[in-house]
Amino acid sequence: HVGNYSLTATNSDGCATTTTAAITVDCPITVDAGTAINTSETQPIELDATVSCSSNSGTVNSESIGSGNYTLSQTTISSTPNGFWSNVSGYKSWYGESNYTGSGNNYITGPAAPHSGDDYIYVETSNGYAYTNGDIAYLLSNSISQGGVSISFYYHMCGINIGTFSLESYDGSSWTERWSLTGQQQGSQTDAWVQANVDLSTYTVTQLRFKYIAGGGYKGDLGLDDIVITYNQQCIYTWTTTAANGNAGWSATNTEDITVTNTASTTHQGTYTLTVDNGICSSSDNVVVT
Secondary structure (H helix, E strand, O other): OOEEEEEEEEOOOOOEEEEEEEEOOOOOOEEEOOOOEOOOOOOOEEEEOEEEOOOEEEEEEEEOOOOOOOOOOOEEOOEOOOOOEEEOOOOEOEEEEOOOOOOOOOOOOOOOOOOOOOOEEEEOOOOOOOOOOOOEEEEEEOOOOOOOEEEEEEEEEEOOOOOEEEEEEEOOOOEEEEEEEEOOOEOOOOOOOEEEEEEOOOOOOOEEEEEEEOOOOOOOOEEEEEEEEEEEEOOEEEEEEOOOOOOOOOOOOOOOEEEEEOOOOHHHOEEEEEEEEOOOOEEEEEEEEO
């Protein structure tokens, strides 16, 4: 949001005037790479920085599914109520519901009620839906820009034909499975929903999707409710240099303090820059080695 913003006002006679305001944002990260170093050959070079940086955390999206969105019968949906999760065309669909699923009215499958509120979403496995073994239903998230992501959700997997339910993450180039369950997990429609917590903080995550692979048969309805994605972006340290030696032999490039070498040479002369980023802003400072 940093930049210049202009407002132009024009009256009925066509006279106009414009004013401009500049918006800046102070970054709370402070970086001191240290004082200049003048050393001699064969001596060690150690960079001792001082940094003040706090992690950046919050909620990416909270989808409770809510109340009053669906009727007491199967409801066709394109996305969840807040629009963050969507069906994927070309595959079987997720549906909205408030009590028993379509199959669950007459058979033991699916939940009897939501985990919270009055609504939940589910995959219907009656004939004509995700009925055949291997049928797939995806639920795709919007884009995710934050780092240090985790997700929690509640699932209900009641029915002798329950297949495989999984969570996959996308890193910008490929999908990878991060969590999975196969087969019936609740023996009764009135059994409690179970919460899953998946820590994805060590991965690059730009999108998420739930995947249900049908086990084959109409007693395989899967329920999903209360999906929450959070983030906790830790401070990232990056050292770079203009020295001819580059970063060869360094103790690290991503810590606050580093040892460049135990035996200095002229190839280590140059400017060393430490950049610290917490996902919202970044700050840098330089130290010169001669």
